[in-house]
Amino acid sequence: MARDFRRAADAVAAQISAGRLRPGDRLPTQRAFARRHGIAESTAGRVYAELARRGLVTGEVGRGTFVRAAAPAADPALAEPAAARVDLELNYPVTEGQSEMLGAGLARLARTDVLAAALRPSGAAGTPAARAAVADLLSVPGWTPEPDSVLFAGNGRQAVAAALAALVRPGGRLGVEELTYPVVKAVAARLGITLVPLECDGDGLLPGALLAAHRVAPLRGIYVQPTLHNPLGFTMPGPRRAELAAALRETGLVAVEDAIWSFLRQDAPPPLAAHAPERVILVDSVSKRLAPGLTAGFAVTPQDLVAPVTAALRSGAWTSAGYALAAVTGWLTDGTAAAIATAKRADARDRGRIAEEALAGMSTRSGPGSYFCWWELPAPWRADTFVAAAARHGIAVTPAASFVVGPHRTPAAVRLGLASPPPPVLRRALTTLAALARTGPDDVAPG
Numbered sequence: 395m396a397r398d399f400r401r402a403a404d405a406v407a408a409q410i411s412a413g414r415l416r417p418g419d420r421l422p423t424q425r426a427f428a429r430r431h432g433i434a435e436s437t438a439g440r441v442y443a444e445l446a447r448r449g450l451v452t453g454e455v456g457r458g459t460f461v462r463a464a465a466p467a468a469d470p471a472l473a474e475p476a477a478a479r480v481d482l483e484l485n486y487p488v489t490e491g492q493s494e495m496l497g498a499g500l501a502r503l504a505r506t507d508v509l510a511a512a513l514r515p516s517g518a519a520g521t522p523a524a525r526a527a528v529a530d531l532l533s534v535p536g537w538t539p540e541p542d543s544v545l546f547a548g549n550g551r552q553a554v555a556a557a558l559a560a561l562v563r564p565g566g567r568l569g570v571e572e573l574t575y576p577v578v579k580a581v582a583a584r585l586g587i588t589l590v591p592l593e594c595d596g597d598g599l600l601p602g603a604l605l606a607a608h609r610v611a612p613l614r615g616i617y618v619q620p621t622l623h624n625p626l627g628f629t630m631p632g633p634r635r636a637e638l639a640a641a642l643r644e645t646g647l648v649a650v651e652d653a654i655w656s657f658l659r660q661d662a663p664p665p666l667a668a669h670a671p672e673r674v675i676l677v678d679s680v681s682k683r684l685a686p687g688l689t690a691g692f693a694v695t696p697q698d699l700v701a702p703v704t705a706a707l708r709s710g711a712w713t714s715a716g717y718a719l720a721a722v723t724g725w726l727t728d729g730t731a732a733a734i735a736t737a738k739r740a741d742a743r744d745r746g747r748i749a750e751e752a753l754a755g756m757s758t759r760s761g762p763g764s765y766f767c768w769w770e771l772p773a774p775w776r777a778d779t780f781v782a783a784a785a786r787h788g789i790a791v792t793p794a795a796s797f798v799v800g801p802h803r804t805p806a807a808v809r810l811g812l813a814s815p816p817p818p819v820l821r822r823a824l825t826t827l828a829a830l831a832r833t834g835p836d837d838v839a840p841g
Contacts, residue, residue: 399440402431403448406441410450410461418779418835421451421459452778452795457803462778479788480823485765485811486686489737496685499730500721512720518707520546520692524719527726528692532653532678537668539676539694545703546692546719550654550679552712553691554617555581557650557675559710560702561615562587569607569616571599573797575624575652578617591799592616598623598630601641608645615648621662622655625768625797625809627761632663639669648699653678657735658742658763672696675703680722682765683735690714690722739763745812745820752824756831765813771806772831779835780808787830789823 409415421442422430428438442459445451453459503509519525525541532539547553554577562568564586570578572591582589590613593603599618607613618638620630630638642649651666651674667674679691691714695703707713725731742763749760749767757770771780777793784791794807810827812820 398433399437399444402433402437402441403444406445407448407450415461417461417782418776419461421461423458460776460778480819481790481814482810482812482820482823483790483792485682485813487682487738487741487765487813488685489734489741492685492734492737495730495734496725499725499728502724503717503720508720512717514716516546516714516716516719518545518547518704518713520544520714520719521723523727524690524723527723528678528694531726531731532665532676532694534664534668537664537671539667539671543694543697543700544692545695545700545707546690546714547679547707547712548691548714548718549681549689550652550677550691551577551581552707552710553677553679553693554578554650554652555585556703556706556710556712557677557693557695558582558587558615558617559585559706560699561648561650561675563614566614567611569604569613569647570799571618571623572799573625573794574617574799575619576792576796579799589799594626596628597634598628599634599638601634601637604638604641604647605645608647613645613647615650616642617650617652618666619652619655620666621653621659622761622764624655625766625792627759627764627766627768629659629662629761630666635663635666636669639666639673642670642673647673648696649674651676654682655765657683658739658765659761660739667694672698675699680725680731683731683738684722684725688718688721690719742813745817748817748821749810749812749824752821753828756828765811767810767812769808769810771808773806774834775831776806776835777804777808780831783830783835784808784827787826789827791827 421427424438424442425435428435442451446453450462451459452462503512524546525544528544529539529541547556558568558581567588567590568582569590569592571594579589590607592607593600598620604616620635622629649666653665653676656662665676667676675696676694677691679689681689693703742765746760746764753769758767760767771777777795781791781793792809794805797809798804815823
């Protein structure tokens with residue numbers, strides 16, 4: 395029996411390899427497949443499961459099983475630069491003159507006494523100067539974090555991972571928005587955390603959905619992106635943040651608030667942490683504000699969680715390097731970080747306008763000042779087939795499946811990262827994608 399289902403799976407795989415089954419083609423139902431090949435329906439189910447295990451097909455609830463555009467990547471989506479000529483997957487903004495500004499700030503580290511201090515080991519608590527600089531950076535009217543509540547990681551992803559490890563034991567349940575940051579999916583899988591998708595509307599996560607999910611089976615925490623949600627771009631209004639904070643207090647849960655992109659929205663309401671500082675770990679970093687190669691992440695942590703988050707940072711080897719922390723502290727205090735953030739806010743607005751013009755008439759959404767755009771593709775396009783077609787034009791985009799949590803129907807949508815290509819290249823790429831979307835999948839010649 396085992397040989398039978400593997401032999402049938404090998405036959406389908408050979409058709410895919412030969413191009414007789416193309417990306418996006420729909421396979422017959424398992425019942426029809428069983429009849430056609432003279433096998434039991436249960437065996438057909440094992441064939442389809444084997445094809446999915448090999449990364450050759452993908453199933454969508456209510457729609458069927460489809461040939462994948464490509465084998466799944468070994469690394470989580472958005473984790474590494476794409477091989478395509480134009481990368482609309484990664485999102486690392488770099489503005490003109492940025493390297494010169496950062497370079498000038500590094501001159502102070504050339505002093506032997508400063509360098510000697512920077513090269514000493516750095517723990518999760520960082521340095522007093524770093525804690526004060528981050529507390530000042532994150533301060534908003536009505537809320538200033540205590541410097542002693544700031545812990546440091548090598549980057550924002552590590553800060554998120556440490557916060558989740560401190561809150562949720564293996565096998566525990568973590569509530570997340572129904573479309574969420576792909577790296578959180580990967581981190582949760584490695585930590586043995588079960589993600590529970592929570593319903594959202596145009597204003598963000600619904601507090602009632604959190605309460606309902608917690609009643610069904612207790613959650614251990616939530617992960618949420620209130621400002622410039624990735625990938626949808628919405629920013630949660632102040633009243634919704636207050637309602638969510640009340641739900642956290644009612645349930646006794648702690649939220650991990652991802653504020654990585656919040657520097658692009660100076661007009662955003664105060665963070666969720668301002669509404670419930672005792673129930674929120676706010677995570678931020680400087681990789682988007684400054685540059686990805688020399689960075690630090692930080693977590694503003696309630697006092698009773700400082701010890702477990704510190705332990706998670708240490709056990710994961712996720713604490714920040716002393717040299718990086720010293721460099722970042724200097725850039726935060728000498729005005730360099732503020733100047734670069736101002737330039738990036740203007741750059742994000744300019745790129746948003748390019749996307750609006752190039753994708754005019756398409757069903758897109760993006761928050762003001764956002765570096766990403768969510769695109770619901772016109773029928774009959776599906777995300778996998780569009781990603782494959784875009785790749786044949788040398789353009790990398792991210793399919794909706796990267797963001798979907800749980801066995802929910804995957805939207806026919808892609809996320810476009812607007813930050814990485816030079817503006818003229820971005821405009822040409824988006825114009826190419828718009829023209830591609832106006833054709834049908836059947837009109838696109840296979841590569």
